[in-house]
Amino acid sequence: xxxxxxxxxxxxxxxxxxxxxxxxxxxxxxxxxxxxxxxxxxxxxxxxxxxxxxxxxxxxxxxxxxxxxxxxxxxxxxxxxxxxxxxxxxxxxxxxxxxxxxxxxxxxxxxxxxxxxxxxxxxxxxxxxxxxxxxxxxxxxxxxxxxxxxxxxxxxxxxxxxxxxxxxxxxxxxxxxxxxxxxxxxxxxxxxxxxxxxxxxxxxxxxxxxxxxxxxxxxxxxxxxxxxxxxxxxxxxxxxxxxxxxxxxxxxxxxxxxxxxxxxxxxxxxxxxxxxxxxxxxxxxxxxxxxxxxxxxxxxxxxxxxxxxxxxxxxxxxxxxxxxxxxxxxxxxxxxxxxxxxxxxxxxxxxxxxxxxxxxxxxxxxxxxxxxxxxxxxxxxxxxxxxxxxxxxxxxxxxxxxxx
Amino acid sequence: xxxxxxxxxxxxxxxxxxxxxxxxxxxxxxxxxxxxxxxxxxxxxxxxxxxxxxxxxxxxxxxxxxxxxxxxxxxxxxxxxxxxxxxxxxxxxxxxxxxxxxxxxxxxxxxxxxxxxxxxxxxxxxxxxxxxxxxxxxxxxxxxxxxxxxxxxxxxxxxxxxxxxxxxxxxxxxxxxxxxxxxxxxxxxxxxxxxx
Numbered sequence: 210x211x212x213x214x215x216x217x218x219x220x221x222x223x224x225x226x227x228x229x230x231x232x233x234x235x236x237x238x239x240x241x242x243x244x245x246x247x248x249x250x251x252x253x254x255x256x257x258x259x260x261x262x263x264x265x266x267x268x269x270x271x272x273x274x275x276x277x278x279x280x281x282x283x284x285x286x287x288x289x290x291x292x293x294x295x296x297x298x299x300x301x302x303x304x305x306x307x308x309x310x311x312x313x314x315x316x317x318x319x320x321x322x323x324x325x326x327x328x329x330x331x332x333x334x335x336x337x338x339x340x341x342x343x344x345x346x347x348x349x350x351x352x353x354x355x356x357x358x359x360x361x362x363x364x365x366x367x368x369x370x371x372x373x374x375x376x377x378x379x380x381x382x383x384x385x386x387x388x389x390x391x392x393x394x395x396x397x398x399x400x401x402x403x404x405x406x407x408x409x410x411x412x413x414x415x416x417x418x419x420x421x422x423x424x425x426x427x428x429x430x431x432x433x434x435x436x437x438x439x440x441x442x443x444x445x446x447x448x449x450x451x452x453x454x455x456x457x458x459x460x461x462x463x464x465x466x467x468x469x470x471x472x473x474x475x476x477x478x479x480x481x482x483x484x485x486x487x488x489x490x491x492x493x494x495x496x497x498x499x500x501x502x503x504x505x506x507x508x509x510x511x512x513x514x515x516x517x518x519x520x521x522x523x524x525x526x527x528x529x530x531x532x533x534x535x536x537x538x539x540x541x542x543x544x545x546x547x548x549x550x551x552x553x554x555x556x557x558x559x560x561x562x563x564x565x566x567x568x569x570x571x572x573x574x575x576x577x578x579x580x581x582x583x584x585x586x587x588x589x590x591x592x593x594x595x596x597x598x599x600x601x602x603x604x605x606x607x608x609x610x611x612x613x
Numbered sequence: 614x615x616x617x618x619x620x621x622x623x624x625x626x627x628x629x630x631x632x633x634x635x636x637x638x639x640x641x642x643x644x645x646x647x648x649x650x651x652x653x654x655x656x657x658x659x660x661x662x663x664x665x666x667x668x669x670x671x672x673x674x675x676x677x678x679x680x681x682x683x684x685x686x687x688x689x690x691x692x693x694x695x696x697x698x699x700x701x702x703x704x705x706x707x708x709x710x711x712x713x714x715x716x717x718x719x720x721x722x723x724x725x726x727x728x729x730x731x732x733x734x735x736x737x738x739x740x741x742x743x744x745x746x747x748x749x750x751x752x753x754x755x756x757x758x759x760x761x762x763x764x765x766x767x768x769x770x771x772x773x774x775x776x777x778x779x780x781x782x783x784x785x786x787x788x789x790x791x792x793x794x795x796x797x798x799x800x801x802x803x804x805x806x807x808x809x
Contacts, residue, residue, distance in 0.1 A: 252744045254785065257675045257755035260682040261703040289682075289703070308679075310688050330687050380784055402784075 245489060248455045256539045260309050262287050263600040269579060270604075272569040278524070278610025281567065284594060285322040288313045289601035292583040293385050293435075293514065294594060295337040295344070299359040302586070302603075303327065303344050304596065305337040307383050312337060312346050314362075315603070322603075328353065328366070335435070336384030338394060340419060345394065347384045350375060352421070372421025376410040385435040385514070385584075390444050394419055397448075399433035404453045404478050404489050412477050414448065414468075428468050430499065432477040436514045436584070441529060443556050445469060447503065449512035449533060452481055454540040461485045463512040464502035465533065467558040473500045503558035509538035510546035514584030514596075522591025523608045527551070532593065534582040537571060547571035547578050549585070549595060567595065567606060645708045650697055659716040660761075667766045671718030673752045677710035718751075720761035725807055733804025736797055740789055750808055764806035771798040 244251060265286045273281045290306035291313055297303065302315040311329045315322050328334070328346065336347030344355040346366070352373045353366035373396075376382070381399025389395055393416040400412040414428040414437075427446070428434075437448035446468045452461040461481035479487055479495035482505055486495045506512045513534045518527050530553050535546035547570040554561035570580040581599040588594060592607040644652075651669070655661050659670030669677065684690035685698035685706070737743065737750075745756045752758035759767065771790060775798065778787030790798075 249741055250744065254745045254756065257679065259675075260679050261707055308683070308688075310686055 284605040285603040294586040295339045305335045333383040336386035381433040397434040430475040430477045460508040463506040465504040504561035509541040511536040516585040520591025670716035674714040718761040733800035759805040760808035767802035
């Protein structure tokens, strides 16, 4: 009798849960977003990346404009999809990609550069960082460390994947990674959607010890940050963040943020930019407790790499100024960004002023573009390297002119 | 993309049985040397007559370039295609893409099922396929041509996108096809295949 009752109950429970499953299917995955009804007729789509080599002769360098006294040269080509750059102790430059799955190594012999592929067939290995003689590569599902790679080009990587416990979603989870002044590795985990309630392991910036231990979440409510740097005086982390799509041409604008206290909330998915409530994911007082940006960086601008300038080559006015690459918009009827800008502000983030610095990748007259500046690297001589993801090229910006 | 290993044998056989014409019908220029093995499966003029093998004539240049690069890198495509692309240089890939994108796409469909065609047309409009693939479904940039593609291939690839969406950075296609029933996918494939 007892047994029967349990069996009957189990059958009933199974039936009920089955019926329940039939009536209420589990919610769609986070990537099931599409466009909101108001944007259904939009013809916008992400711009095609270029995966083949662009020969130097096809890069219209003469179209680029910089302030008086500055000079732009084509420093390296032949790195299709190349974006974030990390410099080794001995001067080799490591460059990550997304779709192409490669990490490049650029060697500089003074008058020319050669490029080789360190590793390929990875899933979006966008993150590269260098510390203590080792190259760190972070893909969606893999973390590799190449010890002593500058001396040992064929060194086998140490697989550190397990230590970092990377979540599985790809969308917005290609990485920018960098070591901070505290020697810890900083890693963003974007929201796996355009706009959604992100699962708990996403929409945040974390830091780890170099071996993957001691993970801490240092910023929350971060939609998709793929660039950050530390203020040279305060040591605080400043990071860029992409605003959401499909809310129209005006924004919400991309952000430049500053972390003044670990664990701060930057608003996603409820509150964007300077206090714009989300129309799709709503809650009461969406902007309460949200840390507002230092600067708004433009609608759909795709703010990428950032660098506080600490060199002495550029004029004094640029010392401590932040350079920011804006890869340029797709979710907008008129293109926006496609440049490198400077942001000058107080160390507390007040009175930020944005000024165009390197322009000419995009032509507003016919809404065309030929290049997409993505990341910045300051060289020991104070020159600035700028990667162009569209052409797989790196430019060198130097100052040659007159009085500083 | 969604080629399956099962097609390998057939494709490989075809590769050895067929030889390419020096110049495809309708081509404005001679085929590059590298295009010759392609003809064995994808048709002398880039329009496939083999079950499950896609037509490549008239596909957007960027779409062909990117797919061939990813195939060469071992990140997409069938084992046959990966073998064929091994060691092919970027400049050659650009030539192949320029050549096949300029060939006219020709529809080689089976008998027309008018109600199914109309159902497919209505679904395509409702699902806004033309916003990215263009109103004539000729494709653009990284987004493939659908018009005049083989019906069996379209049906396979739509199911594959729905059931195991390719990861990638853009989830739009996966999102559009989320939970779309088989019958709707068949109607879409039938409609697109019969377009010129």
